[in-house]
Structure formats: structure tokens, C-alpha cells
Amino acid sequence: MITARLIGTLALIAAATQLAAAPTPPPATGGANNGPAPAPMKLTPAPAPVKRTVEPDAQFAPVKKPALRPQPLFRPAMPRMNPAKPLFGDPLPGLTTAQLELFVDGKVDFEKSEDVEGGLGPIFNESSCVACHSSGATGGASPRNVTRFGRVTSAGFDGLDALGGSLLQDQAILPDAIELVPLEANLVVKRNSTPVFGLGLMEAIPDAAIIANVRKQPVDGVKGKVNMITDVVSGQTRVGRFGWKAQQTSVLAFAADAYANEMGVTNRFFPTENAPNGDAEKLAKSDFVLDPEDAPATGLADFEKVANFMKFLAPPPGVKLTPTAAAGQQLFMAAGCALCHVPSMQTGPSKDPAFDRKEVRLFSDLLLHDMGSLGDGIVQAQAGPREMRTAPLWGLRVSAPYLHDGRATTLDAAIAAHDGEAKVSRDRYLKLTPAQKKQLSEFLLSI
Ligand code: HEC
Numbered sequence: 223m224i225t226a227r228l229i230g231t232l233a234l235i236a237a238a239t240q241l242a243a244a245p246t247p248p249p250a251t252g253g254a255n256n257g258p259a260p261a262p263m264k265l266t267p268a269p270a271p272v273k274r275t276v277e278p279d280a281q282f283a284p285v286k287k288p289a290l291r292p293q294p295l296f297r298p299a300m301p302r303m304n305p306a307k308p309l310f311g312d313p314l315p316g317l318t319t320a321q322l323e324l325f326v327d328g329k330v331d332f333e334k335s336e337d338v339e340g341g342l343g344p345i346f347n348e349s350s351c352v353a354c355h356s357s358g359a360t361g362g363a364s365p366r367n368v369t370r371f372g373r374v375t376s377a378g379f380d381g382l383d384a385l386g387g388s389l390l391q392d393q394a395i396l397p398d399a400i401e402l403v404p405l406e407a408n409l410v411v412k413r414n415s416t417p418v419f420g421l422g423l424m425e426a427i428p429d430a431a432i433i434a435n436v437r438k439q440p441v442d443g444v445k446g447k448v449n450m451i452t453d454v455v456s457g458q459t460r461v462g463r464f465g466w467k468a469q470q471t472s473v474l475a476f477a478a479d480a481y482a483n484e485m486g487v488t489n490r491f492f493p494t495e496n497a498p499n500g501d502a503e504k505l506a507k508s509d510f511v512l513d514p515e516d517a518p519a520t521g522l523a524d525f526e527k528v529a530n531f532m533k534f535l536a537p538p539p540g541v542k543l544t545p546t547a548a549a550g551q552q553l554f555m556a557a558g559c560a561l562c563h564v565p566s567m568q569t570g571p572s573k574d575p576a577f578d579r580k581e582v583r584l585f586s587d588l589l590l591h592d593m594g595s596l597g598d599g600i601v602q603a604q605a606g607p608r609e610m611r612t613a614p615l616w617g618l619r620v621s622a623p624y625l626h627d628g629r630a631t632t633l634d635a636a637i638a639a640h641d642g643e644a645k646v647s648r649d650r651y652l653k654l655t656p657a658q659k660k661q662l663s664e665f666l667l668s669i
Pocket residue numbers: 347348349350351352353354355366367368413414415416417418421463464465466467473476477480481484485528532
């Protein structure tokens with residue numbers, strides 16, 4: 223999909239003095255199905271005196287420039303919170319002034335739109351984090367899905383890495399670089415964006431507390447398993463807890479990954495650009511910026527700032543239970559939902575008061591469960607095709623649509639789609655009267 227944003231991006235390239243000053247470039251090709259190519263035609267920077275190499279086309283590869291990543295001049299006002307009336311998007315209570323400053327600085331970057339000179343693309347999904355994380359407040363979920371593809375054979379799941387999988391980047395800074403789902407793919411699924419509220423607390427839950435949720439003997443068919451992940455940042459192997467498949471274990475790793483894979487902004491943990499469908503030549507012709515792009519000589523990289531913002535972001539504020547919601551809570555327990563949607567866990571001891579033995583009311587065991595027909599067919603680390611992470615239920619009232627592919631517009635539809643280990647619990651739900659279902663739903667919308 224080529225959007226108005228792309229046209230804007232192209233105009234930006236044209237406007238960039240450095241590029242405009244380059245010798246006349248070869249005309250951009252392949253814009254036929256994207257309307258008239260924007261003038262002036264300085265889309266592909268010219269070949270500098272490049273030596274002719276084995277690849278004849280490689281002469282059109284642009285000379286790469288260092289990323290231009292301007293820093294904000296001012297820090298926005300510090301957030302004003304009312305402890306009696308917490309809102310979505312508030313920072314955690316009890317942060318130091320220094321932490322609050324990091325929160326505010328990181329929020330700027332979370333909301334900032336990337337541009338080509340700063341390293342956006344060549345292929346990407348959106349140009350800011352907030353484009354996909356905004357419902358309720360900056361950091362929330364959104365109806366924007368991303369696409370994952372792969373090939374399923376008798377040998378198992380193949381993420382088609384060499385063809386640009388398994389995550390599709392559905393936009394490009396140049397029409398020629400656009401990535402498409404390859405014909406080899408026989409599995410194409412949507413992934414719904416998840417909220418990032420309360421991630422610092424989730425990160426601070428000790429591995430042992432999550433492992434303790436695994437049952438030796440299944441109860442109502444519920445067992446659960448952990449996804450052990452070697453963290454790209456720390457190098458340590460830890461219980462995965464972020465993403466629909468619990469495929470990441472640290473907020474920092476997720477931020478670095480999202481910069482590279484959702485926006486095409488490389489960094490020291492993800493230093494290599496994604497080639498469109500794995501095509502190195504297409505990449506060479508559309509990549510204008512030296513890697514790693516988000517790598518300032520001094521100070522924090524943007525992905526580190528954004529990680530601070532997410533770490534210090536408070537969990538969704540719960541609302542006081544009405545009598546109807548309280549009745550719904552009883553039904554939630556009776557139906558066995560809490561076998562997976564564990565109402566609360568605790569962070570470990572920490573020198574940092576904001577994270578020291580705090581209750582985390584996330585309504586998840588952070589384990590993978592075999593969800594039968596609700597599984598998405600994708601394999602990520604030890605998460606098998608049918609295994610999904612118990613979705614935290616906090617903040618449900620602003621996070622629709624629901625489920626990993628966003629297929630459910632109502633809570634009722636989301637619950638009815640449960641299968642596999644959740645079948646017994648789902649069947650109990652299906653037997654509730656309409657009035658009881660309403661009570662349960664009111665409870666879920668209060669969490
Ligand atoms: C094009 C949409 C899109 C953009 C842009 C995007 N995200 Fe996401 N984000 C998603 C989706 C979809 C998921 C769920 C991914 C999964 O589990 O496969 C997600 C999940 C996450 C999670 C995991 C939350 C959890 O608890 O599971 C974090 C953290 C995150 N994103 C951070 C970021 C940051 C930081 C940025 C900007 C650098 C960003 N995202 C940009 C779509 C996006």
C-alpha cells in the first residue's frame with residue numbers, strides 16, 4: 223500500500239538540500255500504478271563516480287549519508303497527575319524527577335514521525351510508534367494490524383526469512399522497493415497491535431513467578447508453558463512475556479526490534495536493513511542512509527528513550543466495580559478464566575521504589591497455551607503454531623478490536639473463539655444467561 227504519507231516522504235527527499243544538490247539522477251521507474259510520480263524527479267540520488275562492479279545495476283545504488291536525526295530543543299511540560307483519578311497514559315506513581323524526565327523525553331520519540339533522512343525505510347509499516355499504539359492514550363493498542371507470512375509444510379513452519387518473512391513491511395519510501403507477500407507463502411495472518419501500558423511492571427515480574435504458573439497436572443485442561451527467549455540486549459535467557467507469542471523478554475529489545483522492523487530504522491541491536499522480499503539489489507537502490515541509523519555519538523539512542531517511556535508508563539487505570547461488575551467477577555472466577563488470566567502477580571524486590579514488590583493486576587499468567595483452532599500457525603521461539611500468550615486483560619475498554627488478529631469486535635466474540643486449553647472455560651461461558659454475560663462483560667471493561 224502506497225499512501226499519502228509516502229508521497230509526503232518523497233517530497234521530503236526532494237526537498238532535502240543534500241540530495242537535491244546531487245547530480246541529475248536516473249528517472250525513478252515503476253511508479254505506474256501509484257499515480258503520477260511526484261516532481262521533481264530527484265527520487266533516486268545519483269550515482270557518484272562508482273566503479274562498475276559485477277552487478278551492472280548496482281551502479282545506481284545511492285551514496286549513503288549519515289542519518290540526520292534532529293533532537294528536540296525543548297522538553298514538553300511534565301505530566302500532571304491526579305492520584306485520585308489516574309488516566310490512561312499517566313506515568314507510574316512514585317517515579318523520581320529524573321525518571322519523569324526520561325518518561326517525557328521518551329514520549330516525544332514515541333510520537334515522532336520518522337523521515338527518510340533520519341533512516342525511515344526503505345521498507346516499513348508506519349513512520350511512528352504512535353501510529354499503531356494510540357487507543358486510550360499514547361501507548362495504547364490500535365486497529366492497525368501488521369501481516370505475518372510463512373510456509374507450512376510437513377516439515378513444520380518456515381518463516382521465509384530469505385524472502386523477507388515472517389513480518390511484512392507494507393510500505394516503502396520508493397515504489398520500486400515495495401515488499402509483497404511472496405507466492406511461496408501459504409500462511410498469511412494478521413497481528414493486532416497490543417498496548418504498551420504497564421510494561422515496566424511486567425518486565426519486573428521475576429521469571430520464577432511466571433514459571434510457577436505452569437501446572438504439572440492440567441486443571442480443566444489448562445497447563446501452560448513458558449517461552450524462553452535469549453534477549454538480544456542482555457544476552458541472557460529469560461522468560462518471554464511481550465507480544466502475542468511471548469516472543470520478547472525485555473522492553474528495550476522490543477523497542478530496538480520495532481524501530482528496525484516496523485519503521486526501518488536500524489540500531490546497534492538490529493544493524494541490518496530488511497531487504498524487500500530479501501532482494502539485496504532492491505535494497506541497495508533504495509537505501510540512502512548509513513547503518514546503524516539510530517546511533518547518536520553521545521546520549522541515548524531514540525529506541526532507548528522510547529523504551530524508558532514504555533517502562534515508566536503506568537498500567538491501565540482500573541475502575542471501581544459496580545455491583546453488576548462485581549457479580550461478573552464472580553462469574554469470571556467460576557468459569558475458570560482466572561486459570562490463565564491470573565488476576566495479579568508481583569514484581570520482585572528492587573532498589574527502585576516504583577518497581578519494588580508492586581502488585582501487577584494484568585490478568586495474565588504470561589504463559590503460552592495451546593489454543594487449538596484459535597492458534598495462528600506461526601512459530602516464534604518455543605511458541606508452537608497453536609500456542610498463544612494469555613492476553614493481559616487490563617485496559618480492555620480501550621483496546622478493541624480483540625484477539626491476535628483483531629477479528630473480534632466484541633468481548634463476547636473474543637471469548638467464544640477460545641479453544642484448546644480454554645475449551646472447558648469457554649463452554650462454561652457459553653452456558654451463561656444473557657444477563658450473566660452482561661455482568662461478566664461489565665467486569666472485563668472495568669479491569
Ligand atoms: C505498523 C504498526 C506498528 C508500529 C509502527 C509499531 N508497533 Fe508495536 N506492535 C504492533 C503489533 C502488531 C504488535 C503485536 C506484535 C506481535 O506480538 O507480533 C506490537 C507490539 C508491541 C509491543 C509489545 C507489547 C506487549 O506487551 O505485547 C511493544 C513493546 C511495542 N509494540 C513497541 C513499539 C514501539 C516502541 C514502536 C516504535 C518504535 C512500535 N511498537 C511501533 C504494531 C506496531
